Amino acid sequence: MIYKVTTDTPLEQVKNELAEHAKRSGFGVLGSYEFKKILEGKGFPIEKDITVYELCSPSAAQEALAALPEVSVYLPCRISLYEENGKTIIATINIFDVMNSINASEELHAHMNSVYKEFELIMNSWN
Numbered sequence: 001m002i003y004k005v006t007t008d009t010p011l012e013q014v015k016n017e018l019a020e021h022a023k024r025s026g027f028g029v030l031g032s033y034e035f036k037k038i039l040e041g042k043g044f045p046i047e048k049d050i051t052v053y054e055l056c057s058p059s060a061a062q063e064a065l066a067a068l069p070e071v072s073v074y075l076p077c078r079i080s081l082y083e084e085n086g087k088t089i090i091a092t093i094n095i096f097d098v099m100n101s102i103n104a105s106e107e108l109h110a111h112m113n114s115v116y117k118e119f120e121l122i123m124n125s126w127n
Contacts, residue, residue, distance in 0.1 A: 003094040009126040011088045014081055015051060021125045022055050025118040030054040030076055050082040055122075060115045067108040074098060077119060090123045 007014065019029045035050040054076040064071045080091040095116035099109050 001094055001097050002091055003120070003123070004089055004091045005123045005127065006084075006087045006089055007126040009088055011049065011081060011083050014088050014090065014126055017126075018053055018079070018081075021122050024125075025122050026057045026059070027055040027077070027118070027122065028057075030056050048082050050080060052078050052080045054078055055119075057115065057118075060111070063111055064108065064115070067111070068102070068104050071102070071104075071108075071112070077115075079119075079123065088126070090126070092119060092123065095119070 022029060031054050033052045035052065036046055036048065039046050055078070056076040061075055064075070074093065074095070077095075078092060080089075082089050082091075095112055099112050
């Protein structure tokens with residue numbers, strides 16, 4: 001259910017380059033959540049520096065939402081960045097798996113799968 005990519009590219013570099021890499025595939029960064037800072041500020045510290053970015057392709061979102069409004073629970077698309085064993089991890093929800101569990105038209109399945117392939121390209125662009 002989770003798709004993960006491991007890269008030797010330093011975490012801070014991936015964070016700094018994410019918007020540029022996403023833009024090449026037609027996505028923009030809507031926002032981010034630095035969980036370590038958020039939870040620490042609320043008195044619940046964690047050790048890992050985990051940041052989640054929300055990405056959106058407006059045309060892809062429009063098509064998906066017009067076809068099946070319930071797909072909105074998976075939007076915007078999210079990428080999680082953190083370090084593990086000295087490597088940078090880039091993770092997201094595997095939309096192929098999600099779409100296999102949704103009763104939707106073949107057209108929507110094809111659309112979401114093509115969007116997800118672009119997302120995979122973004123995630124693998126540091127390898």
